[in-house]
Amino acid sequence: MSGTWGNRIKISIFGESHGEAIGAVIDGLPPGIKLDMEAIKFQMKRRAPGQSDITTARKEEDEFQILSGYFNGYTTGTPLAFIIKNKDARSSDYEYIKDIPRPGHGDYTGGVKYKGYNDYRGGGHFSGRITAPIVFIGAICRQILESKGIYIVSHIKNIGSIDDDSFDAIHIDEDLIRRLNTMRLPLIADEKIKDMEAEILSAKADEDSIGGSIECAVVGLPAGVGEPFFDSVECRLSYILFSIPGVKGVEFGSGFYITRMRGSEANDEFCIQDGVVKTKTNHSGGIQGGITNGMPVIFRVAIKPTSSIGKKQRSVDMTKMEEVEFEIKGRHDPCIVPRAVPVVEAAAAIAILDLYI
Numbered sequence: 001m002s003g004t005w006g007n008r009i010k011i012s013i014f015g016e017s018h019g020e021a022i023g024a025v026i027d028g029l030p031p032g033i034k035l036d037m038e039a040i041k042f043q044m045k046r047r048a049p050g051q052s053d054i055t056t057a058r059k060e061e062d063e064f065q066i067l068s069g070y071f072n073g074y075t076t077g078t079p080l081a082f083i084i085k086n087k088d089a090r091s092s093d094y095e096y097i098k099d100i101p102r103p104g105h106g107d108y109t110g111g112v113k114y115k116g117y118n119d120y121r122g123g124g125h126f127s128g129r130i131t132a133p134i135v136f137i138g139a140i141c142r143q144i145l146e147s148k149g150i151y152i153v154s155h156i157k158n159i160g161s162i163d164d165d166s167f168d169a170i171h172i173d174e175d176l177i178r179r180l181n182t183m184r185l186p187l188i189a190d191e192k193i194k195d196m197e198a199e200i201l202s203a204k205a206d207e208d209s210i211g212g213s214i215e216c217a218v219v220g221l222p223a224g225v226g227e228p229f230f231d232s233v234e235c236r237l238s239y240i241l242f243s244i245p246g247v248k249g250v251e252f253g254s255g256f257y258i259t260r261m262r263g264s265e266a267n268d269e270f271c272i273q274d275g276v277v278k279t280k281t282n283h284s285g286g287i288q289g290g291i292t293n294g295m296p297v298i299f300r301v302a303i304k305p306t307s308s309i310g311k312k313q314r315s316v317d318m319t320k321m322e323e324v325e326f327e328i329k330g331r332h333d334p335c336i337v338p339r340a341v342p343v344v345e346a347a348a349a350i351a352i353l354d355l356y357i
Contacts, residue, residue, distance in 0.1 A: 003125075005240060007231070008357040009350065011137055015086075017122030017129040023083035024133040026069070028357075029140070031077030035070065036143055043139040046342040047132060054200045054334065061087070062132050080140075084132050099319045100326055104307025111318075128245045128336060131343045138346020141353040150220040150352065152345045153177040155186045157300055159212035159337055160199045165189045169253070169282035172219050172296055185338055204334035207310030211246075212337040214344050215300045218352055221286070223277070223294035225355050232290025233297065236355055240347045241301055246336050249302035253285025268295075297352075301344050308332035 004012045008028050015022025044062040062084055069080030098120055101108035106126035110118045118124050142152055153172065157164055165188040180186040185193050203210040226233035238250045258266050261283070268279035268288075279295055286297035308328045317324045333339065 005243070006350070006354050009141070009354040011350065013130060013133050015084075015130060015133070016119040016124040017086070017127035018124075019086060019119065021083040021085045022130055022133055023064075023081065024137060026080045026137055026140070029069065029075045029077065029080055030144075030357075031075055033075040033140070033144060034073055035075065035140060039143060040064075040136060040139040043135050043142075043342055043346065044132065047135045047339050049333070049339070054197055054204070054338065064136055082133075082136060084136070086129070099317050100315050100324060101318070102307060102328055103313050103315060104304075126245065128339075131244060131340075131346075134244075134350070135342050135346045138342075138349040141349040142345070145349060145353055145356070148220075148356075150218065150356070151177050152216065152218050152348050152352070153180050154214050154216035154341055154345050155180050155188055156196065156337055156341065157213040157215040159196045159335060160203075160210045162192060162195045162199050164192060164215075167215055167217050167296070167298055169285075169296065169298055170278075170280075172217055177219065186341060200335040200338075203305075209306035209309050209333070210335050211303050211305040212335065213300050213302045214337065214341055215298065216344050216348055218286070218297040218348060221292050221294070221297055221352065221356070223292055225352075226287065226291040228290045231355075233287045233292055233355060234290065236351045237297075237299065237348060240351045241299075241344065244301075244340065244343055244347060246303045246306070246340065247301055248304050250299060252287060252297075252299045254283040255285075255300060258283055268293075301340075303337050303340055306333050306336050 003014060004010065006028070010027040011024055013022075013024045044064065048062045064082050064084050067081040067083065069076050069078050101111065105123060107120060110124065110126055111120070122129065145152070153176070155164055155167075157166070167188070176188070180188070183190070185196060187193055187196070199210060226236075234252055241247055241250050254261070254266070266283050268281045268284050271278055271280050277294065279293065282295045282298065284293070285299055286292055286295040309332075310327065312325055312327050314323060314325055316322065
């Protein structure tokens with residue numbers, strides 16, 4: 001089933017954007033994990049809509065209710081189930097897409113696959129709203145990882161033509177990790193925040209949208225995690241990252257740029273630092289043969305412009321079988337990249353913990 005993922009940590013997500021609630025079941029969590037509820041709430045708030053003029057106006061507090069698998073402050077080891085109520089849905093905004101699929105969305109493909117029985121309101125199960133349970137699960141997974149000295153951090157690499165600096169592929173210090181994890185627009189070069197905001201607001205004013213990319217790093221992961229071939233670190237991370245709505249590309253280390261190098265440049269030579277095997281460079285993104293080598297695991301995720309825009313677009317009326325011009329209604333993000341940052345981190349935490357266990 002497409003709604004279930006994982007080997008050692010199994011997750012099953014459910015719900016629709018305008019349904020009663022969304023949520024998930026997590027199986028495989030060890031017993032006796034003390035959950036920091038404030039840390040979970042913090043991660044949920046990072047993703048939540050309606051916090052500024054560069055996000056959708058839909059207001060959802062993303063308050064969660066744990067139904068099972070948690071007792072007296074600790075995980076029990078049995079499946080942990082939770083729900084998040086939907087409170088600010090305006091379903092009437094989507095009545096028209098029963099017949100007219102929106103360009104860039106899953107309306108047409110979902111309608112075909114589910115024979116017209118799918119919940120089309122707000123995109124239904126195809127909606128980015130369903131990433132809220134992913135962030136909840138990821139918040140738990142990253143607590144377990146952090147207890148083992150493994151940290152996940154990311155920043156917005158670009159929005160449109162505005163670029164941030166890149167991570168130091170060899171060393172990412174703790175101060176930078178703490179700073180980025182608390183920023184609304186996490187940038188290494190924080191003087192570019194206003195430029196990125198202006199880029200988003202310009203697209204919004206033009207009733208359009210804009211995309212960007214996120215660079216993420218897993219720091220402190222020891223050598224030896226992962227498997228060759230089908231369960232490589234790249235495979236497992238890419239698998240869950242591509243489940244995030246809007247993600248259109250994932251690259252590791254130097255990514256596609258490595259095709260411009262010679263082997264003598266691309267190979268990460270080994271060295272000894274403080275009695276530990278390291279590499280002098282990190283073009284491989286901390287992964288060789290599908291297995292971690294102890295260097296930071298670094299990858300980038302490309303996110304398309306939000307499909308819902310205010311400009312008139314062309315589509316088809318499925319009942320009349322004719323082409324039409326129409327405008328999309330509802331409340332939408334002019335750029336989903338800022339709210340996707342905690343989702344990317346959460347997905348990475350889930351995949352890494354699944355591999356690490």
